[in-house]
Amino acid sequence: MAEAGTALSAGLKNRHVTMISIAGVIGAGLFVGSSGAIASAGPAVLIAYAIAGLLVVFVMRMLGEMAAANPDSGSFSTYADRAIGPWAGFTVGWLYWWFWVLVIPAEATAAAKILNAWIPALDQWVWALVITLVLTVTNLFSVANYGEFEFWFAMLKVVAIIGFIAIGLLAVLGLLPGSGVSGVSHLFDTGGFMPNGFGAVIAAVLLTMFSFMGTEIVTIAAAESDNPAEKIGRATRSVIWRISLFYLASILLVVAIVPWNDPALAKDGSYQSALDIIGLPGAKAIVDIVVLVAVASCLNSALYTASRMMYSLGRRRQAPSGVMRTTGNGVPRVAVLVSTAVGFLAVIANYAAPDQVFTALVATSGAVALLVYLVIAISQLRLRGKLEQSGTPMPVRMWAHPYLTWVVIVAIVGILGYMATREGSRFELLMTALLAVIVIVVGVLTTRNRPVPSGVAVDELDDAGTYGRDRV
Structure with missing residues (x-):
């Protein structure tokens, strides 16, 4: 067996990265949680998903430009380090780590509820502990x-979603005998397509935005594979x-099959409600299995992503040096264990004091996704010129640069401003802002006049005096 060191391995195969990019972070938010957005905006939730999805497409294109040119286990945290300053890389890296650490108790609890219902x-x-320890x-x-x-x-999630789309499409087209579905009339027959106005659509954007969080994980995972730029x-x-x-x-099929104000949506979730109306036998058991797989997948990704971000912070001397120690197989063992330990403390808080403690903890990560996207956009705006001047190959380029980048920045600032005016999201924004200010202050103090880590050549320093890529 290889000796322990500080380097990650390139152990992810092409099929691993491909499936991670396709459906690795689709969680219960799609299968169950989307019902909240539907209840808020009605059939016009499709507009909310389109807006949020378009924003994510642009952000991923910007991140892809930077990551394909310089694959790195720290992804956008490292690029923020170079583009904005060490304090920015420190801040967004630790906020992102905190976000995924809090995903651990959320997903472990969701999985435990299903398993507890079965056994x-x-x-x-106990179930939460078991599933967390296994992964x-x-x-x-x-x-x-x-x-x-x-x-x-x-793979199971892809099969489940495609199966749902196939069954739903047959039902909507009237090709499924006895389904109880009559075309797409529910898109308009219950108060119209936009029953609660455009303001409800914008509110739904906030709900849908966070279901896309994690799309960027592939840029972290690809750094541990061969030919990461291509992937x-x-x-x-x-x-x-x-x-x-x-x-x-x-979601189009869900709102076509289920009236948006059907109480079953809040009770059973979007997929199960649609399958119940179609009349599929054992719909609840099927959805429970799919949701269990989805939350286990998200928990698995949360452990992986949190540990790799902590490892990258350690490589840049923005975390204790011990977190970048790897096993003979190239796994950052300390980073994995620390992330798991903090995550499981949050699991305990969720059971011991869900209202007093856990709600406040979750609120601190409520706007992290938007802050991460904002930092990605600003980093791409500032690094594009450096990449072109250095002659670095750029397999991926952001469309209509810099205009679309500025559109994304303005849109994110607008959404953050809307959160400040909305009663339901103001607390999350304030808690996230408070945490961000604390982390920024610590970051400025920690990274001020920091030495260049050993093993980083002088010619890897950029114009701001920060250093280049983390070697993996």
């Missing part, structure tokens, strides 16, 4: 284990059809 002899907290162990062995689990998790380029080019098929097509 009530074990308490929910932690798989992440500790090798990155190939993470890739293999994600390959099959993602990143392919993933960012395919994001349009992925969003169109998995999100827009499936």
